Amino acid sequence: MTDLLERTENGIATLTLNRPERLNALSPDMTAGLKEALERLATDHAVGAIVIAGAGRGWCAGGDVKTMESRGADQTFEDRAEGLRRAHQLPLLMRTIPKIIIAMINGPVAGAGLGLALACDLRIAGKAARFGTAFARIGYSGDYGGSWSLTRLVGTAKARELYFLADIIDADKAGELGIVNRVVADDELAAETMALARRIADGPRVALGYMKRNLLAAETEPFSTVLELEAAHQARCAFTEDHKEAVAAFVEKRRPVFKGR
Secondary structure, three states: OOOEEEEEEOOEEEEEEOOHHHOOOEOHHHHHHHHHHHHHHOOOOOOOEEEEEEOOOOOEOOEOHHHHHHHHOOOOHHHHHHHHHHHOHHHHHHHHOOOEEEEEEOOEEEOHHHHHHHOOOEEEEEOOOEEEOOHHHHOOOOOOOHHHHHHHHHOHHHHHHHHHHOOOEEHHHHHHHOOOOEEEOHHHHHHHHHHHHHHHHOOOHHHHHHHHHHHHHHOOOOHHHHHHHHHHHHHHHOOOHHHHHHHHHHHHOOOOOOOOO
């Protein structure tokens, strides 16, 4: 059984983390599969949105604690650090590819799994979802960019609390804090997520990709840099067929039909 399932239908690619017996804890095959799939989908003109889902009753429980000791038995400090640097290429890739990535969160999310979820552009959670940093519970300090992402979403004081105490919060609290964009009933999660993915996939894909780059820069770059990026990206979008279609649709008082070019 493969640790990652992939399906593309009508412009929406769905990547399903597939270790349900371990609450989809990360494995080398899963992370390698995600990286390969995202690199490929990043330039696939047939794909307008990417959904990451979890099989079974969990989304991603983070690192597989049961295998941590055996995996690290023969590693030096340098080996371990280099391995984490390679692993961190995944959340960086998720933040920088031009496709919009949506997390469909159906259950527990913890540790590196939380970092993975936070690297997505949008997050929709079912009521059964639960969130925790988890690292303090196993004597770790954190990885997958979670400390960076969480601080920007909830503020420095709350991020520190969630990391130091490692409390588990429910979906409603995650929504209140801004960790997730929407909270829906569990039986509506798939439909709501796919409806959102449909809106993204049917949108002006070139412009959305540049929006993502602008917003990433806005988290770290000075105002002047973002202004320069916006100028270049807006000028590029002015030459797209989608922009011309949108203008024509506005004049003709109809909905635009975008083609992603």
